Amino acid sequence: MASRREVRCRCGRWMSAQPGVSSIQCSTCHTVTQLSSSLVDIARGANRQQQIMAQPPPRRQHKQQQQQPQQQIMAQPPPPPKLLEPLPSPFGKKRAVICGLDYKGKSYSLEGCISDAKSMRTFLVKQMGFPIDSILMLTEDEASPQRIPTKKNIRKAMRWLVEGNRARDSLVFHYSGHGSQQKDYNGDEVDGQDEALAPLDHETEGKIIDDEINKTLVRPLVHGAKLHAVIDACNSGTVLDLPSVCRMERNGFYEWERQTSGRTYKGTNGGTAICLSACDDHEASGYTPVFTGKNAGAMTYSFIKAVKTAGPAPTYGHLLNLMCSAIREAQSRLARDENYTSPEETAEPLLTSSEEFDIYATKFVL
Numbered sequence: 001m002a003s004r005r006e007v008r009c010r011c012g013r014w015m016s017a018q019p020g021v022s023s024i025q026c027s028t029c030h031t032v033t034q035l036s037s038s039l040v041d042i043a044r045g046a047n048r049q050q051q052i053m054a055q056p057p058p059r060r061q062h063k064q065q066q067q068q069p070q071q072q073i074m075a076q077p078p079p080p081p082k083l084l085e086p087l088p089s090p091f092g093k094k095r096a097v098i099c100g101l102d103y104k105g106k107s108y109s110l111e112g113c114i115s116d117a118k119s120m121r122t123f124l125v126k127q128m129g130f131p132i133d134s135i136l137m138l139t140e141d142e143a144s145p146q147r148i149p150t151k152k153n154i155r156k157a158m159r160w161l162v163e164g165n166r167a168r169d170s171l172v173f174h175y176s177g178h179g180s181q182q183k184d185y186n187g188d189e190v191d192g193q194d195e196a197l198a199p200l201d202h203e204t205e206g207k208i209i210d211d212e213i214n215k216t217l218v219r220p221l222v223h224g225a226k227l228h229a230v231i232d233a234c235n236s237g238t239v240l241d242l243p244s245v246c247r248m249e250r251n252g253f254y255e256w257e258r259q260t261s262g263r264t265y266k267g268t269n270g271g272t273a274i275c276l277s278a279c280d281d282h283e284a285s286g287y288t289p290v291f292t293g294k295n296a297g298a299m300t301y302s303f304i305k306a307v308k309t310a311g312p313a314p315t316y317g318h319l320l321n322l323m324c325s326a327i328r329e330a331q332s333r334l335a336r337d338e339n340y341t342s343p344e345e346t347a348e349p350l351l352t353s354s355e356e357f358d359i360y361a362t363k364f365v366l
Contacts (some may be wrong), residue, residue: 007033094130094170096121097157099149100139101177101200108178114139116176116232116300123304124172128366136160140200149177151199151208158216165271167224170366173217176297179233180207181281188241188264195239195281197231214241214266218354221271228366229275232297237280241266242273242352246359252321256356266354273354274316276303276323279347286327286347299349302326307364316351317359323349 007017009026015033017024025032100117103109117139124130136157138149146153161171178198185194188211196207218240221227231239238245238259243266248254260266278285278299286298306322307314327348351359 009033094124094128094134094172095161096124096130096135096172096174097161098124098135098137098172099154099157099175099177100137101149101198102140103178103200104140110177112297113176113232114141116297117174119304120174120176120230120300123307124366127304127308130172149199150201151205154197154199154208155212155216158213162217162220162227165220165222165225167222169225171221171225171227172366173227173229174232174300175230176232176300178202179231179236179239179285181235182207182209186211186264188261188266190259190261191281193281195235195237195241197233197239210239210241211264213239218242218266218268218273221268221273221354223270225271226365227271227273229273230300230303231275231277232285232299233278234284235279235281236277236285237283237350238352239277240273240275240352242275242354243267244353244356246320246351246353248317248320248324248351248359250324252317254317254359259352268354271354275352277350277352280350283347286330298327298330299323302349307366310364313363313365315360316357316362316364319364320349320351320359 007015007024009015009031013026015024015026023032098117098120100114102111102113117137121135121137124135125132136147138147138153138157140148142148146156158173161173165171175197180196180198181193182196183194184192194209194211196209197213198207199205217227217229229240233239241260243258243260245257245259246254247257276299278297302323303319305326306319310318310322
């Protein structure tokens, strides 16, 4: 409670001022003394506090009702509420690099490689849920000079594919074009041969050998990240230089074979890399019109068809068997027509990996 304040008059008499009064008159000399405004305010505040304490507590109002008077006196409307940012996907990102090279106008031109690339892009978008803007296409049909499959652009695309990779990322590298072998100079190949991919300008800029592909695509993969490479090219069996090769017989029996030589590490940084190649290192890949009526890579077509028809959550072993069956069926049909019969159609897909696993128990997830 507010107390009286003692005020001294000019005549020397002490007076007792009531709380809240602005002046007081001396009963002796009749002088009026003005009290300071701060004292009055303090006194008035004290009186107001007494009144508030004496009143019953106000009823609880809805939040919107409480804010309404404040909104009415604002000169401008309040800013709109911020939208919530989307949570990061628990499945990581999906990203792909697709290369298709027909080598148009060259004596070694191919047919169907660009079509393979387009088929793979459609498959990844429509069947596997890859965002269209997360797929980097490099073909001769692209308008942008940065999308032409030159050595420089393919190198840049491979670096982009694995840049900043993290757990649960699903990365795909697809190549349809020429592949070859050349002498191994660093002693890391069991057969003494490096496998290589042939960019559009390989005659002047050179090929991209497996040592570089492994260093760029495989070794940066962190724990939980997974790379699938689908290589539709000749001599492509170990073109990623992965240390484990799955040798599967026609009856489905398989065993793993270590193919590294020397001290160079060919594994990942904790992630997983799996490559499905059109053929072994010493073999030629097959292009056939049997599947689509036009020349298409047997590897690309059989891979896409196998994933589509295998049902939900197929294993790698199931996919390999389906792919091999499709290619054998094509070989059988080609054998009836001498125009298409050649040793190139004898190759079957080969699986290599950064680590050994049970191909009949491990699910294929892209």
